[in-house]
Amino acid sequence: MKKSKAQNAPAPKTLSEKEISERNHAALDRVAEMDDPDKLRNLMLNAERMGVDTVQEAAFRRLALVQTDVQTGASDTEAGSTEYDLWQTIFAYEQLLREDRGKAVRLTKTRTKLTKSGAVKAxxxxxxxxxxxxxxxxxxxxxxxxxxxxxxxxxxxxxxxxATRDAASARLEAARSEPETKGDPETEDA
Structure with missing residues (x-):
């Protein structure tokens, strides 16, 4: 009996810049249609692994929006309201905590204050x-x-x-005047 040689898997095809650009554009188009938080998180991980910041950011923002729609869907909260925007902030930060810690983390104090006192007080x-x-x-x-x-x-x-508006404005201005700590300047988009 002859031993057959094990067939090696074919080498992955190298994509041209145009093909990569088309794939990234198609991924961005899909993000707007996605409603599944787990699929959005998976897309974010893949985009990060592949170094496609625009897709990762779009998926991150869509995830915060999708979670807000689910959370506030049964209430009287309408998109664009103060409460709705605060929920997006909460979900965005909770996602960053999830990424850093490897597990779901809830902003319990902020959620409780929002529920009990309302968005403005929170x-x-x-x-x-x-x-x-x-x-x-x-x-x-x-x-x-x-x-x-x-x-x-x-x-x-x-x-x-x-006073609250001035304090918020001052914090944002102070943050803008600090040096960027966002990441490697070599990989950042201009």
């Missing part, structure tokens, strides 16, 4: 925070300052007093 404490605020620092460091509680305050300025 957000008022964001701008006046004097301790280290991991959520603010982490979101800003990742380049997502528009997803911070302070940014929510400024988007819904009519809901807050002048």
């Amino acid at each position: 957000l008022e404490t964001f701008a006046d925070a004097t301790d280290d605020t991991g959520s603010f620092d982490t979101l800003v460091a990742r380049g997502w300052s528009d997803m911070t509680g302070e940014a929510v305050i400024l988007r819904h300025a009519d809901d807050f007093d002048a």
